[in-house]
Amino acid sequence: xxxxxxxxxxxxxxxxxxxxxxAPATAQQKVTIGVSLAQDDNPFYIAMLRGIRGRAQELxxxxxxxxxxxxxxxxxxxxxxLIARGVKGILISPIDAVGVNAAYDAAAAAxxxxxxxxxxxxxxxxxxxxxxxxxxxxxxxxxxxxxRLGGKGKVALLMGxxxxxxxxxxxxxxxxxxxxxxxxxxxxRADGPLTRERGVKQAEDVLVAHPDLAAIYxxxxxxxxxxxxxxxxxxxxxxxxxxGMNGVPPALRAVKEENLAMTVELNPVEWGRLGVDVLAxxxxxxxxxxxxxxxxxxxxxxxxxxKLPKT
Amino acid sequence: MKTTANTWxxxxxxxxxxxxxxxxxxxxxxxxxxxxxxxxxxxxxxxIMAVIAMGMTFVIVxxxxxxxxxxxxxxxxxxxxxxMLEAGIAAGVAAGILAxxxxxxxxxxxxxxxxxxxxxxxxxxMVLVRGIVFLITGGAPVSGESGxxxxxxxxxSGRFLGIHYLVWIPAVLLAVLSFVMHATPYxxxxxxxxxxxxAAYLSGVAVRRVIASTYVWCGGLAGVAGVMLAARLQSGQPxxxxxxxxxxxxxxxxxxxxxxxGEGTLYKSVIGVFIMIVLGNALNLLNVDSYWQRVAVGAxxxxxxxxxxxxxxxxxxx
Numbered sequence: 177x178x179x180x181x182x183x184x185x186x187x188x189x190x191x192x193x194x195x196x197x198x199a200p201a202t203a204q205q206k207v208t209i210g211v212s213l214a215q216d217d218n219p220f221y222i223a224m225l226r227g228i229r230g231r232a233q234e235l236x237x238x239x240x241x242x243x244x245x246x247x248x249x250x251x252x253x254x255x256x257x258l259i260a261r262g263v264k265g266i267l268i269s270p271i272d273a274v275g276v277n278a279a280y281d282a283a284a285a286a287x288x289x290x291x292x293x294x295x296x297x298x299x300x301x302x303x304x305x306x307x308x309x310x311x312x313x314x315x316x317x318x319x320x321x322x323x324r325l326g327g328k329g330k331v332a333l334l335m336g337x338x339x340x341x342x343x344x345x346x347x348x349x350x351x352x353x354x355x356x357x358x359x360x361x362x363x364x365r366a367d368g369p370l371t372r373e374r375g376v377k378q379a380e381d382v383l384v385a386h387p388d389l390a391a392i393y394x395x396x397x398x399x400x401x402x403x404x405x406x407x408x409x410x411x412x413x414x415x416x417x418x419x420g421m422n423g424v425p426p427a428l429r430a431v432k433e434e435n436l437a438m439t440v441e442l443n444p445v446e447w448g449r450l451g452v453d454v455l456a457x458x459x460x461x462x463x464x465x466x467x468x469x470x471x472x473x474x475x476x477x478x479x480x481x482x483k484l485p486k487t
Numbered sequence: 488m489k490t491t492a493n494t495w496x497x498x499x500x501x502x503x504x505x506x507x508x509x510x511x512x513x514x515x516x517x518x519x520x521x522x523x524x525x526x527x528x529x530x531x532x533x534x535i536m537a538v539i540a541m542g543m544t545f546v547i548v549x550x551x552x553x554x555x556x557x558x559x560x561x562x563x564x565x566x567x568x569x570x571m572l573e574a575g576i577a578a579g580v581a582a583g584i585l586a587x588x589x590x591x592x593x594x595x596x597x598x599x600x601x602x603x604x605x606x607x608x609x610x611x612x613m614v615l616v617r618g619i620v621f622l623i624t625g626g627a628p629v630s631g632e633s634g635x636x637x638x639x640x641x642x643x644s645g646r647f648l649g650i651h652y653l654v655w656i657p658a659v660l661l662a663v664l665s666f667v668m669h670a671t672p673y674x675x676x677x678x679x680x681x682x683x684x685x686a687a688y689l690s691g692v693a694v695r696r697v698i699a700s701t702y703v704w705c706g707g708l709a710g711v712a713g714v715m716l717a718a719r720l721q722s723g724q725p726x727x728x729x730x731x732x733x734x735x736x737x738x739x740x741x742x743x744x745x746x747x748x749g750e751g752t753l754y755k756s757v758i759g760v761f762i763m764i765v766l767g768n769a770l771n772l773l774n775v776d777s778y779w780q781r782v783a784v785g786a787x788x789x790x791x792x793x794x795x796x797x798x799x800x801x802x803x804x805x
Contacts, residue, residue, distance in 0.1 A: 216777045243777035248720050248727060253532045257771035260525035261517075274630050275720040275727075278644060286524075338626065 208238040209455060210258030210266040212251055212279070214295060216243040219424070220444050221269065224293065227448025228267060235456060248275040255279035259286045265455045266290045267448075273298045273341070289458050293451040294444075295342075302466075304458060306451050309469045310342055313440055314349025317419055320438055320474055321391050324417060328359030329390025332382045334375060334403060336395040338367040343395045346421070350393055363389065370395065375402020379418075383410045391417040397427035397439055404435045423475055423483070431480045438476040441483060446470065501794060502742050502758045509762060513769040520772060530654045533764040535560075535712045535719065536734055537657040537757045540742075541664055542591075542708030543735045544756040546605075548668070549701035550681035550748025551598060554609040555590060556709040557731035558616035561724065563587040563713025565620055568629035568723030576639050583717070584710040590616055591706020595699030613732065620725045629723030643718030653715055657757065660708070665753050677701060682749025738763050741791045762787070 211228055213221040225241065232239045240261055242254030248271050258266055259282055266283055270276045270292055280299035283290040289303040296305040321331065331354065336343025347365070354360050364382045368374045379392055383406060392407070394400040400420030407416045413435065420427045423441030430436035447470055458464050475483050513520045539556050546553045563583040571579025594612055598605045634640065645652050668674040679687040680697045688694045712731075717723050742759030744751025766787060770780045 238774075240771075240774045241777060242771045243780065246726070247729065248724060249535065249716065252719065253528075253767070254771060256528045256532070257525075257768055260519055260522060260528055260768075261772050261774075262519060272628060272722075272724070274628055274634070274722045275724050277721050278719060281644065 206236065206238045208240055208261070208263050209452070210255070210261065210263035211239055211241045212244060212254050212258065212266065212268045213241075214251070214269045214271045215245055216241075217245070220294075220422070223444035224269070224448040224451075227445035228452055229448075230445070231449040231452040235452070237452075244271060246271055248272055251276050252279045252282070255290075256282050259283060259288060263288065265459055267293055267451045267455060268297075269294045270297045271295070277301075289455065291451055291455050291458070293447055304454055304464055304466055304468060306447065306454055306468045306470060308442060308472060310345035311349035311352075313421070313472050314346040314351075315353045316472070316474060317346075317393065317421070317438070317440065318350040318353035320476070321393065321417065321419060322354065322357050322360060324437065325360065325390050327357045330361050330363040330386050330388060331391045331393060332364035332379075332386070332389055333362060333366070334378055334392060334394045334399050335365065335367050337369055343367075346395055347393075368399075370398055372398045372402035372405075375399035375404075376406050377402075379403035379406035380410075383407070383412065383416070389416045391419065391437075393419050395421055397422045397424045400436055400439065401426060401430060404430060408435065423473075425485050428475065428480060428484050431475060431477065432484060434477065438474060441473040441475050442470070499743070502755050502762065505741075505791075506758055506762050506765065509765055509769065513765070513772070516769075517772050520769065525768070525772070527651070529761070529764055529768055531651050532768065533757075533760050534651070534653040534657050535715050536731065536738065536764065537760045538660060538708050538712040538715065539731055539735045540738045540756045540760045541657070541660060541753050542705035542712075543732075543739050544742075544744060544751050544753050545664075545668075545677065545701040545704040545708075547736075547739050547744050547746065548681045548748065548751040549677050549698050550684065551698060551701060552605040552609065552736075552746070553594065553702065553705045554606070554732045555594060555612040555616055556705065556712075556735055557728035558613045558620065559587050559590045559706055559709040560713035560716055560728040560731060561726070562590065562616050562620045563710035564717035564720070564727060565624050565629050565723035565725055567714045568631075568635055568717050569623070571635060571639060572629075572631045576636050579639070580714050583714040584707055587710020587713060588703050588707035591703040591709070592699070594706065595702030598702065599695040599698040624723065624725045626725055628725065629717075630721065635717070635721060635723075639718055640721045643715075643721065653719065656711065656715060660711070661753055661757060664704075668753060673697075673700075678749055680748075734763060735760075737788045737791075740795060741788070743795060745795070 209232060213225060215221050229239050240258060240263055242257055244251035244254055251271055255266060266288060268290055277299040280290055280297055280301035284301035292302050292305045296307055333347055335347045354362060363386050366378060368378060375394060383389060392403045394403055397420040400418050404418045407413060407418055417437040419437055420439035423439050427436055427439045431439060450470055454464055454468055519525060543553060563586050566586040567579045567583025570582040590612060594609055597603050597608045642652050647655060676692045676697050679692055680694045684694050716727055720727060738759035739751060739756045741762050742755035766784060770783060
């Protein structure tokens with residue numbers, strides 16, 4: 177009897193004890209900003225958070241994070257927790273353009289600025305959106321490819337997941353430029369998940385259908401690395417160009433080894449830093465445009481050495 | 488007889504004691520916890536999961552298990568949104584709840600009348616229903632050209648007597664369903680069936696129908712939760728509700744229900760939901776790293792299950 181009661185009490189005490197151990201010392205006088213990213217286990221967002229933390233530290237700010245892991249309700253709840261905590265501003269990467277509007281509404285009701293970084297929201301309460309210029313990136317990739325192909329050849333488009341505006345915009349920008357080259361034909365175009373496995377499979381199929389394919393556009397480096405495997409297996413290295421997007425380290429190495437023709441660097445650390453700077457400017461009362469574009473850099477054989485991670 | 492839900496001993500009230508201790512500890516660590524804004528927060532955050540956990544309590548008391556509630560909630564939210572855009576809010580809400588009850592009925596029939604294991608059956612429907620959601624929505628959120636009807640969206644954040652509509656729903660449901668479970672012959676049959684199917688059958692309970700009915704409750708309540716979720720998310724979201732089944736089951740077990748069946752109380756399951764939500768809220772307010780949050784939540788679930796095991800061991804050895 178006594179033993180069981182002790183066990184019950186011990187279990188009841190575990191929670192508060194764990195909290196007491198885990199709670200860091202809080203400094204009340206510092207400015208704290210809240211961060212709610214769509215995922216906390218994706219390398220892109222991990223790097224973005226590193227940039228946010230780094231820049232905030234330079235400004236003498238504290239950063240409070242809440243996780244969402246692609247669960248919209250959890251993201252809304254997390255933002256409410258940040259507001260309850262009394263943060264001065266919120267950086268958010270919304271899971272969906274509509275589904276987490278309640279989070280923006282809550283921030284607006286509490287008169288806290290809420291800045292979207294990367295993904296954006298349709299909410300009228302979004303203070304600022306820091307994003308990449310998706311169409312322009314698509315256009316730049318297409319211009320680079322067309323120049324390298326001398327304005328002629330068949331190309332295939334391995335786009336992103338259907339319904340995601342980012343990948344539609346990238347593809348639209350790309351197609352818009354290619355339409356100006358009469359010698360270039362878009363022979364294949366498909367949506368799909370951003371995985372290496374899909375890149376291999378789809379590129380294999382396309383290369384069977386079009387053995388003379390001159391270039392493969394991919395919406396993401398993982399797809400590109402998959403497509404690259406298929407191209408190499410078909411002995412088309414150097415004959416079928418594969419272009420990537422994101423500039424992750426394995427893709428940079430592939431550019432160095434000339435397996436990948438080019439990729440676009442979207443340095444997520446810089447995104448995080450820019451997000452903090454934009455928020456800081458807004459809090460200071462400076463005028464900030466509602467849409468802030470982050471700059472992107474094309475990486476090919478000419479400049480890859482400077483971008484490779486130092487070993 | 489095992490410890491009944493009504494026995495007022497310290498172990499029987501462990502869920503409530505844990506919740507109070509958790510709140511007290513958090514309040515000591517941060518003065519923001521007890522602010523009206525945050526307490527409202529916690530109520531709203533708990534509301535949808537509370538409805539799902541009540542349905543799960545029916546199934547678990549009846550000796551079953553339901554993994555499909557998250558997918559069902561997503562289905563109901565999307566069906567409600569699609570019907571609402573065509574035929575108005577009332578029709579949409581009704582269609583959403585009916586869709587949930589239909590999934591529950593399918594689960595119940597397969598489990599009770601075909602004797603298929605509930606874990607496998609509902610694992611199947613979890614995947615199957617998610618597939619149906621993607622098929623009917625084409626994988627895109629349901630919000631029409633200009634969004635769901637504005638009255639419906641307003642319902643997701645509106646209040647009555649200072650309390651959110653989303654909080655009134657589980658409050659009213661808890662009162663009504665507690666009456667069903669504890670004050671009607673039907674309720675007693677659920678406990679009897681879960682406590683010992685053979686004995687219940689021999690004493691004249693139509694056990695198959697009782698078991699099937701618990702799944703209809705569970706599906707229907709998941710449907711209600713799905714409609715609430717759509718109001719909260721201002722859209723029907725095909726990917727919503729992932730892993731809700733696990734949170735709901737954890738909350739029901741935290742509330743002292745036995746996975747062996749025959750034991751469990753609706754209000755304690757709701758306390759279990761509060762423990763899960765307050766824990767998350769506290770960890771966020773205290774700025775605990777999100778990776779550590781997962782560790783803490785997992786540890787709490789295991790600790791609660793272990794305490795439950797010790798308690799029932801003691802009860803059965805008396």
